[in-house]
Amino acid sequence: MVKIEIKNLKVWFPVRTSFLKSLYSKKHQYSHAVDGVSFKIKEEEIFCLAGESGCGKTTLAKAMIRLIKPTSGTVRYSGVDLLSIGKNEFRSYRRKLQIIYQDPYSSLNPKKNVFNTIAEPLKVHNFIKNFSEGKDIITQILEEVELTPAESFFGKYPHELSGGQRQRVSIASSLVLNPDFIVADEPVSMLDSSVRTEVLYMMLRLKKKRKLTYLFITHDLSLAWLISDRIAIMYLGKIVEMGPTDEVVSNPQHPYTKALISVIPRPTSGVKHKKIILKGNPPDSMNIPAGCRFHPRCFEAKDICKRAEPSIVKFNKNHYVACHLLSQKRKP
Amino acid sequence: MNIINIRDLKVFYRTHKGKLRAIDGVKFSLNKGESVGMVGESGCGKTTLALSILKLLPPRGYIEDGNIFYKGEDLVQKSEREMRKIRGNEISIVFQGAMNSLNPVKTIGEQISEGLLLHTNMSKVEAFDKAKESLISVGISPDKLIEYPHEFSGGMKQRVMIASALVCDPQLLIADEPVTALDVMVQAQILELLNRLKQEKKLSLLLITHDLSVVAETCDKIVVVYGGKILEYANIEDSLLHPYSKELFRSFPNINGPRILSKGILGTPPNLINPSRGCRFEPRCNQSLKICVKEEPRLIEVCDQHFVACHRLKTSGA
Numbered sequence A: 001m002v003k004i005e006i007k008n009l010k011v012w013f014p015v016r017t018s019f020l021k022s023l024y025s026k027k028h029q030y031s032h033a034v035d036g037v038s039f040k041i042k043e044e045e046i047f048c049l050a051g052e053s054g055c056g057k058t059t060l061a062k063a064m065i066r067l068i069k070p071t072s073g074t075v076r077y078s079g080v081d082l083l084s085i086g087k088n089e090f091r092s093y094r095r096k097l098q099i100i101y102q103d104p105y106s107s108l109n110p111k112k113n114v115f116n117t118i119a120e121p122l123k124v125h126n127f128i129k130n131f132s133e134g135k136d137i138i139t140q141i142l143e144e145v146e147l148t149p150a151e152s153f154f155g156k157y158p159h160e161l162s163g164g165q166r167q168r169v170s171i172a173s174s175l176v177l178n179p180d181f182i183v184a185d186e187p188v189s190m191l192d193s194s195v196r197t198e199v200l201y202m203m204l205r206l207k208k209k210r211k212l213t214y215l216f217i218t219h220d221l222s223l224a225w226l227i228s229d230r231i232a233i234m235y236l237g238k239i240v241e242m243g244p245t246d247e248v249v250s251n252p253q254h255p256y257t258k259a260l261i262s263v264i265p266r267p268t269s270g271v272k273h274k275k276i277i278l279k280g281n282p283p284d285s286m287n288i289p290a291g292c293r294f295h296p297r298c299f300e301a302k303d304i305c306k307r308a309e310p311s312i313v314k315f316n317k318n319h320y321v322a323c324h325l326l327s328q329k330r331k332p
Numbered sequence B: 001m002n003i004i005n006i007r008d009l010k011v012f013y014r015t016h017k018g019k020l021r022a023i024d025g026v027k028f029s030l031n032k033g034e035s036v037g038m039v040g041e042s043g044c045g046k047t048t049l050a051l052s053i054l055k056l057l058p059p060r061g062y063i064e065d066g067n068i069f070y071k072g073e074d075l076v077q078k079s080e081r082e083m084r085k086i087r088g089n090e091i092s093i094v095f096q097g098a099m100n101s102l103n104p105v106k107t108i109g110e111q112i113s114e115g116l117l118l119h120t121n122m123s124k125v126e127a128f129d130k131a132k133e134s135l136i137s138v139g140i141s142p143d144k145l146i147e148y149p150h151e152f153s154g155g156m157k158q159r160v161m162i163a164s165a166l167v168c169d170p171q172l173l174i175a176d177e178p179v180t181a182l183d184v185m186v187q188a189q190i191l192e193l194l195n196r197l198k199q200e201k202k203l204s205l206l207l208i209t210h211d212l213s214v215v216a217e218t219c220d221k222i223v224v225v226y227g228g229k230i231l232e233y234a235n236i237e238d239s240l241l242h243p244y245s246k247e248l249f250r251s252f253p254n255i256n257g258p259r260i261l262s263k264g265i266l267g268t269p270p271n272l273i274n275p276s277r278g279c280r281f282e283p284r285c286n287q288s289l290k291i292c293v294k295e296e297p298r299l300i301e302v303c304d305q306h307f308v309a310c311h312r313l314k315t316s317g318a
């Protein structure tokens, strides 16, 4: 069963240009943060979105759960077209779709203790009438995220918690409304390595127990490989490769994916693998190159790449790639 | 020949709960031209050690005991004035999250040449030329010299920090988490840069990180720190032997290995105010012996140039 499906989703941000520029050009400038993305995530799947900083991962995820208004495209959640329903109707879906942010330091309110942080969404969604009513629910959710004894955490403020504990609190407050689709936006990238594995382990346990569907965002491909079922590689607002994680990591087809996989640091020294280190600046969503948007940094670019944009095509069962090399390969 | 030789170093912080033993008897040396990676969980004392070498400890921190020999001279005995001649000139540091500490109202060129104006008799013009050279060596175009930091991405800012750390041609570079929180591709670019500088400038490098993979790819040797102590010191090709190092290694995803998520190392880091008498890792160790609670294991050489502090490994070298 498909949990969530997006079709040709676009998010363009209007960019303020200087007064001078606006005099000689009436055209609005846009940042093409998400530039036509389609995929489906199945129920109880872990779908990973990976790519460099600024490629549009967070914007895409926020648009999927209506935290940002998409410019065009559709989002279907359990069959319902989320973008066409009104605000009031959306409210009942709101609690089903939650997000866990990257930085536990800035996503928690420093002036709120753990109890009130978790009680807040309960109150907003009328699960409880006052804060004290939530005690049982909050105790239970804190135990689920392994902050025990739960009561000893009630009165603690963010600055009294370690990074790992903070992230557990924000996970608890995302889960307390019993959502079934979770966007996890780099949930462990700010954590120390051993704390990182503990939090990930817990997230996977919660997924099994609560039958969650995850959209997991990361730029760390080794982590994506470890936990996800399928992976999509994003570059400048578009998906360039998508498929079962094992297959994409062991047999990458798009030059960009090949580069990303080659630079994954490996804990075993000795076997030196060849790294493809991309030159040039990270991409800029305000100036998207013509043709294949990756061509200025591509080490396999051909003439056609400057002129025509490759469309995403099937390479293998469930494995899709957007690169001209592929269509050429397939010709006899 | 060693460039840094640390003997029984103890560095404490005064806290309202008592003395916090952040570095508690550390002994190690770094040879000229060598790169050593220091790994360990957050709070184990990595940054404190780096700050001690440069004597930049915060007011509440102090060196309780021990020596830090740099080219045979004990830095612990040196005055602040003498240290100023060494910092940035002979030994440079790139701090954790340093890229956010660039001055927003000064150009990149001004900031890189600052060290030169402080340590040499160079004129402003000469210093600017040298800054240009340094910027090019970290892979940034020289026309960026007159730009301001806000026009730079995180990765570029981090390179600028490296450029200014290197502008006086130091002998030793200490890099504290230089790639943490950076994007994978930028991380790869910075590590490649460090590798290149190591070869071209014969730079000695102390790389501090919690990421074992980064050390494996950049360093000649590895030091594993836990609760203010060194538990293991080995050549990067050697397999790690200490139970803690092994657990740490297992908790890293390795795309060449099996696709299993480890549970992590259960338990919490040790209390540094009232440390236990025995092995500091004992409460979390699944191989502990009776003696581990009572007696602290000493760091001994179990085989050639490979040191381990664990009661289980005392005899394996013999």
Ligand SMILES: Nc1ncnc2c1ncn2[C@@H]1O[C@H](COP(=O)(O)OP(=O)(O)OP(=O)(O)O)[C@@H](O)[C@H]1O
Pocket (backbone or CB within 6 Å): A013, A014, A031, A032, A033, A051, A052, A053, A054, A055, A056, A057, A058, A059, A060, A219, A284, A285, A286
């Ligand atoms: N509110 C906004 N207004 C204008 N541009 C924006 C806005 N939010 C994001 N962008 C731009 O959209 C692009 C994608 O940003 P986004 O935050 O989605 O990237 P990301 O892939 O999540 O990056 P990171 O890995 O750094 O979190 C970037 O070029 C960014 O500058």
Ligand SMILES: Nc1ncnc2c1ncn2[C@@H]1O[C@H](COP(=O)(O)OP(=O)(O)O)[C@@H](O)[C@H]1O
Pocket (backbone or CB within 6 Å): B013, B014, B015, B020, B022, B040, B041, B042, B043, B044, B045, B046, B047, B048, B049, B058, B060, B061, B272
């Ligand atoms: N200014 C300070 N005052 C008191 N304690 C400190 C201070 N700085 C660090 N510490 C303590 O010293 C120990 C080592 O810290 P640090 O060197 O920063 O570790 P690392 O760099 O390995 O994460 C920790 O227990 C930390 O809480």
Ligand code: SF4
Pocket (backbone or CB within 6 Å): A254, A255, A256, A292, A293, A294, A295, A298, A299, A300, A301, A302, A305, A310, A322, A323, A324, A325
């Ligand atoms: S289409 Fe051309 S430029 Fe784009 S990734 Fe493929 S080879 Fe490279």
Ligand code: SF4
Pocket (backbone or CB within 6 Å): B243, B244, B279, B280, B281, B282, B283, B285, B286, B287, B288, B289, B292, B297, B309, B310, B311, B312
């Ligand atoms: S000394 Fe004992 S407790 Fe410490 S690591 Fe070795 S076996 Fe484990």
Ligand SMILES: [Mg+2]
Pocket (backbone or CB within 6 Å): A057, A058, A059, A185
């Ligand atoms: Mg983001």
Ligand SMILES: [Mg+2]
Pocket (backbone or CB within 6 Å): B043, B046, B047, B048, B096, B176
């Ligand atoms: Mg530190």
